[in-house]
Amino acid sequence: MVSVSRKLITLLAVLLVLTGCTSVTGDLKLTIATGFPGGVYNKLGNALATEWARQMGMPRPTVLPSEGSPDNINRLTNGQADIAFSAADAASDSRNERFSALARVYDDYLHIVVRADDPIRTIGDLTGKRVAIGAANSGVKKIADRVLDITGVVAERRELGLQASADALRNRQIDAFFWSGGLPTDEIAQLSKGERIRLLDMNELMSTIRKRFRYYGTATIPLSMYGLANTVPVTTLTVPNLLMVTDRLSTDAAKALTQGIFVAQKELAAATRAANSIDIRSAVETQPVPLHPGAREFYRDEKNI
Numbered sequence: 345m346v347s348v349s350r351k352l353i354t355l356l357a358v359l360l361v362l363t364g365c366t367s368v369t370g371d372l373k374l375t376i377a378t379g380f381p382g383g384v385y386n387k388l389g390n391a392l393a394t395e396w397a398r399q400m401g402m403p404r405p406t407v408l409p410s411e412g413s414p415d416n417i418n419r420l421t422n423g424q425a426d427i428a429f430s431a432a433d434a435a436s437d438s439r440n441e442r443f444s445a446l447a448r449v450y451d452d453y454l455h456i457v458v459r460a461d462d463p464i465r466t467i468g469d470l471t472g473k474r475v476a477i478g479a480a481n482s483g484v485k486k487i488a489d490r491v492l493d494i495t496g497v498v499a500e501r502r503e504l505g506l507q508a509s510a511d512a513l514r515n516r517q518i519d520a521f522f523w524s525g526g527l528p529t530d531e532i533a534q535l536s537k538g539e540r541i542r543l544l545d546m547n548e549l550m551s552t553i554r555k556r557f558r559y560y561g562t563a564t565i566p567l568s569m570y571g572l573a574n575t576v577p578v579t580t581l582t583v584p585n586l587l588m589v590t591d592r593l594s595t596d597a598a599k600a601l602t603q604g605i606f607v608a609q610k611e612l613a614a615a616t617r618a619a620n621s622i623d624i625r626s627a628v629e630t631q632p633v634p635l636h637p638g639a640r641e642f643y644r645d646e647k648n649i
Contacts, residue, residue: 346397354398368594368600374402374403375408376392376425376426376428376429376508377389377408377419378416379416380479380612381409382619384526384618385412385571385585386620387615388612391612391619392604396640399604399608400628412481413434413482413483414494416429416430416588417434421440426589426592427589428589429585430483431584432559432586433583434486435486436633440590443588444634444635444636444637445634445639447630448626448628449583449586449605449621450618450621451525451582452525452583452584453524453526454491454524454542455567455580457509457521457548458519458542460542464544466545467492467546468495469498470519473499473500473520474502474518475492477501477503477522480524481503483583487522490553490557491549491553491613502518504518504521506523509521510532514538514539516599520544520606526618527565536570536572540571542573545574546578555609558585559584559631559632562579562582567648587634593635596638598638599642600638601638602639602642606622625648
């Protein structure tokens, strides 16, 4: 939960309205690039659009579905979107100096899913197997390619989205699939109800991966999360997700929108459990993307930086 009380942030929002400062957003027309329909990016984007419009009296931002982080980066670059969700690795690879962030919102966990009755126990065992690595131009594909390349695994890589991957594993058309998402991911939870699954552990690889890509973290997925057939919690890779903008957004507007994220946290959490991870203390940790000056002003006012 955020360290600043919800009452205090709400009071700040009311004062902002009373002093007329929301005029910076009153006529602001925004487009948010999110992710596939029903995914966490998309759920958060829709909830934010509704709450920003309600809080500030601005037109409800247009919410665009997309294929994921790289697609969102492209839309932010070419002006098709004003705000975009992106994993930190995709944002780092873009090397666009016009990009900045409003907040770090939550972390994704890498899932490498196999059937419990399959003898695959390690990433090395994927050699020669049929492996779904995510949709083309998606963030998970970037991570999957990196993991397989680092380990030297030669597999039959198939570009499939999450639901297609889960269906293909269930129907034994593939042997494993990669997914990077919040906990729990609904499609994997649904798969686990009819199919016993395991997740491959990445503990032995993480030091090698983090030496090359410093923005990746390490965490564990508990066995209870999906009723896993693993015998111990699964160590895996994590990647921060950022809410990004460009220098086209004014300082005052960015400050108001950043504040609105925390005013709306209850509503965001109702849309997706991933929003429970939004914390004002960690929200400033948007490396390798700098905070937008307006977001920085908000966090400084909250004595958070």
